[in-house]
Amino acid sequence: MNSKMKQFADASREKISALENRLSGVLQPIKPRKEFVHGVAHRIQTGTHATFFMDRIANWHLLAMLIAGLVSLAVFLAVAGRAMVNLLGKKRTA
Amino acid sequence: MPESEEQDILLHASQGDLDAFGVLYGKYVERIFNYVYYRTGNVHDAEDLTARVFFRALHHIQTYTDRGVPFSAWLYRIAHNLVANWHRDRSRHQEIPLSDAPTIHYKGDLPEMALMHTQEKDALLRLIRHLPSERQHLLILKFVEHMSNAEIGETMSRSEGAVKSLYHRTLLALREELDDLELEE
Numbered sequence: 001m002n003s004k005m006k007q008f009a010d011a012s013r014e015k016i017s018a019l020e021n022r023l024s025g026v027l028q029p030i031k032p033r034k035e036f037v038h039g040v041a042h043r044i045q046t047g048t049h050a051t052f053f054m055d056r057i058a059n060w061h062l063l064a065m066l067i068a069g070l071v072s073l074a075v076f077l078a079v080a081g082r083a084m085v086n087l088l089g090k091k092r093t094a
Numbered sequence: 095m096p097e098s099e100e101q102d103i104l105l106h107a108s109q110g111d112l113d114a115f116g117v118l119y120g121k122y123v124e125r126i127f128n129y130v131y132y133r134t135g136n137v138h139d140a141e142d143l144t145a146r147v148f149f150r151a152l153h154h155i156q157t158y159t160d161r162g163v164p165f166s167a168w169l170y171r172i173a174h175n176l177v178a179n180w181h182r183d184r185s186r187h188q189e190i191p192l193s194d195a196p197t198i199h200y201k202g203d204l205p206e207m208a209l210m211h212t213q214e215k216d217a218l219l220r221l222i223r224h225l226p227s228e229r230q231h232l233l234i235l236k237f238v239e240h241m242s243n244a245e246i247g248e249t250m251s252r253s254e255g256a257v258k259s260l261y262h263r264t265l266l267a268l269r270e271e272l273d274d275l276e277l278e279e
Contacts, residue, residue: 019269026218027237032127032141040145044119044152045112061183 104165108155115155119148122166126173128238133177133230135223143180147173167249174227221271229264236261 100121106114126147131140150172158168222230228250235241235249243257250257 015269016265019265019272022214022218023233023237023268026215027132027222027233029124029238030128030131030137032124032144033137036141036145037123040123040148041116041119043145044116044148047112 100165101160104158104160108158115152118165122169123148125166125239126169129170129173129231129234130177132234132238134180135219139180143173143176146176163251164248167251170231170249174231178227217275221268221275225264225267229260232257232260232264
């Protein structure tokens with residue numbers, strides 16, 4: 001019984017060890033491109049990096065929401081303006 | 095770089111010294127790039143997100159306070175948040191492209207053997223990317239950064255024992271997933 005359990009434990013240990021070997025083959029350090037590393041370093045040094053707001057704007061979802069908001073605001077102002085003109089016009093004719 | 099020297103550089107960087115921040119950038123850019131690369135699976139997004147990590151760090155470094163955890167832990171946290179946003183934005187896509195993943199060549203392989211190895215590698219990377227983020231982080235620190243359990247513990251704000259236990263559970267889960275995958279094939 002004990003030897004069977006030992007065999008099972010050994011097999012399990014071997015499997016884990018084989019997995020560790022596979023992982024060390026797959027997860028290897030990658031060198032980023034020099035142009036990229038220097039480009040970002042240059043942007044940091046010159047202060048030409050995106051600000052937090054611009055960083056968020058880079059997210060296209062936020063940009064789309066911002067445009068939609070501006071369009072909605074413009075439509076709302078146009079409708080409200082027209083309603084005001086109509087109301088004022090009616091008051092004058094009355 | 096000794097820890098006291100890094101503290102000094104950090105102090106200068108938090109006072110707006112861009113040169114000091116540049117030194118920190120030089121020290122950590124490869125580590126953050128590797129983390130983001132293995133979390134996203136493509137070089138283009140890894141570059142974009144790595145740049146954003148450092149710009150965000152630069153923007154917020156004045157508010158950085160040393161709570162006894164390494165500076166790298168703070169950077170990894172920013173990277174983790176940006177990667178999480180990236181995954182959320184792309185949640186409609188089921189598969190992550192692996193086309194530009196670096197190919198590991200096995201000496202003396204026939205083309206069909208090399209293809210098999212690449213497919214195996216892709217399958218394993220895909221399984222890793224389906225693990226919870228802290229387990230992915232642990233594997234990256236262990237295998238890419240070759241950190242000890244104690245160093246990983248410092249970075250992930252966990253005890254050495256907790257890291258050891260999480261590592262063991264991660265390997266068991268991965269082994270199970272691989273067995274299932276091999277049975278399906």
